[in-house]
Amino acid sequence: MLDLTKLAQQMQGMSQHMSREVEAAQKRLEIAQRFLEAAKPHQRQLVEHQENLGNRILFNPAKPVEAIDACSYIPVPPKVHTVFATDGSQISPSAHEIAYCYLLNVGRIILYYGQSRHPVLDSVPEIYYQPEDLYISRQWGIRTEEWMGYRRTVSEAVILAEIGEYLSMIPGNLLSIPTLAMVDGSLTYWFLEQLPSEARNLILEPILEAWDSLRLAGIPLLGYVSASRSSETVSFLRLEACPHEEPNCVKYCPTVGIIDSKGFYKKAPCQSFEPLRDTVVWASKLQPGQRSPLWRSQARILDLYDCHQVYFCYVNVGTEIARIEVPAWVAENSEQLELALGMMIAQVKKGYGYPVALAEAHNQAVVKGGDRTRFFAMLEQEMIKAGMKNIGTSYKEARKRGSIA
Template sequence: MLDLTQLARQMQGMSKHLTREAQAASDRLKAAQNLLTEAQKHQEELIESLNYWVDRIPFHPAIPIDQLDSCFTIQAPPAAHTVFATDGSQIAPNAHEIAYCYLINIGRVVLYYGQSRHPILDSVPEIFYRPEDLYISRQWGIRTEEWMGYQRSISEAIALAETAREIATIQGDNLNPALALVDGSLVYWFLETLPTEARDRIIEPILEAWDMIKVSGIPMMGYVSASRSSETISFLRLQGCPYNEPDCARNCPDFGQVDKKGKIKQAPCQISEPLRDTVLWSNYLKPGQRSPLWRSRSRILDYYDFDSIYFCYVNVGTEIARIECPAWVAENTEQFELALSIMLAQVYKGYGYPVALAEAHNQAVVRGGDRTRFFAMLEDQMIRAGLPNVGISYKEARKRGSIA
């Protein structure tokens, strides 16, 4: 039981801390705005400097494609267009349950606008129970529960690609403008810490799925809500560098080290950190506008087999969302702007969040009743197969029947 009296005393100290942090955040924002103003005057020089000193800079700033002072108004989408999305949910493996297995449920949504066609809303479940599914990740020191999450990302990408192929095949040459939406980032940050063989098993089928979407001629975008990225802030660090050459290894050799007081030493160019990109761009973008386009230089993109991931920030009215897309979308200006218009319309229709992504989540989510019925079906099948000692562990049974 939660002791609210003790909690209230702790919250008093927390409120004072947050007040100090709010003032510090305001100071960091002013510093970032000053750096942005100066960086606009030297944008090309900063990019050249980054490309030359890239091996001596330990952080990974994104590269601006448009002028830093640009704010673009997103146009309205065409009346007839199609939006589709996938999302996943799961039942995690539990050693105390009837059987050690896990389930991934992929929700799929296809919405047709101005075409007099019924939407598609369905889900596809898949059970993983074979030893190669459950224990293959152990050789790399990855828990089964963690591997299940990676498998879910693969299943979502494959389902999205298959949907794109179906839409392109059915509509043929008369394909109306369409958009494939992904919930979250297209930059899979978690891959960076994985062993090479494990990483290849995850990224290869995802990239193959993205190739299928590219072949279908349909643009793809990732919608990142409440982004914590600071890639554009990192670019401004080049402007904030007080040295003639941004040779971090020589100029700031103790950068990132911990001093005697336990504080991490910061370089002079970090005056605006840990400010997030969304906070900076919220002061420049009006509702319906996007920021300059940027090319990500995240280290994990070295494992992708195409140029890069591009992104921009969009004021969707309720928040500053980070919108990502592959190079083959960003480099086609007409396709990119059309995709952005459809994306923004989705946010308006969903009252602050893309309706296709919200509905895909609703199709995918596994509720408590679904979980109970799943294990009931599994128990019935095991009894029919003549397996002995079918049932949950005593620990699980005791927790479910607690007298407290």
């Protein structure tokens, strides 16, 4: 049980710390805004430095593909359009349950607007119990629980592509109607960086194949990142803040990141406004309904994405500054990009601050406590039918469920 009396004693110190952080964040924002203004006249030169120096820049700035001070309004979407989305949840494997297995449940949503069609709201569950499902990741030192999360990401992408194929086969060529595929979160899967190449291919290849299917169907893909903590565009301002003739970190700042005699990490001169998130900067620039300039992410893992390089912008959706990510084939088609952003804004308005398709996909996917109980009850019945005996949870699990506290 949580002792709130003891916890209350710590709250005062935390609130004071947060108050000081607000003041410090405002100062960092003012510094970043000055560098943003200073970078406007020679944006092209900064991009050239970025391209020429490559790995000698030891941080990860995004590359602007539009003027860095460009803030444009997003057009209103057509009344007739279609939006679909997926999201996933799971029942994790446990050695204390009646069987060692896991379940993935992917919520599917198709919302038709102005078409007199009923929406589709359902989920696709799948049980994984074969040895190749449970233990294949052990050869790479990856726990089954982690691998389950990666497999869920694959399932979400594959089912999203299946919805796109389904829509393309509906009589009357439904895809002549503007259509948008949405996912919750980033299109850049950072966890892939730590995986061995063989494991990474098993995860990434089916995802890229699914995206290819959407690309060939002419359906834009959009990742909606709420409460983003990214600083990729702010990192670009470090190129302007660099006091040296060129932002060559290897040459001029080789000791950055090393712990000094006082136990602090050494910072570079260009880090005067860190830590500062992109959303804080763009919140000071964007009006509701406006988007930031388009940027291309320079994350190393994207070298494996082929034609699906990730571009992004920030959008003031009214309730927050959302990070919107799209693959290259959407970003390079300005008409398709603006149409996708318009449908995204409409989704946020219909969802009262968050895209309704993503919210409903989550609701369809989530596995509640009662669902978990019924799942294992069904599994127990099937095991009994198969002639198995002595079926039950471990004593530890049984004791936890029947606490006397």
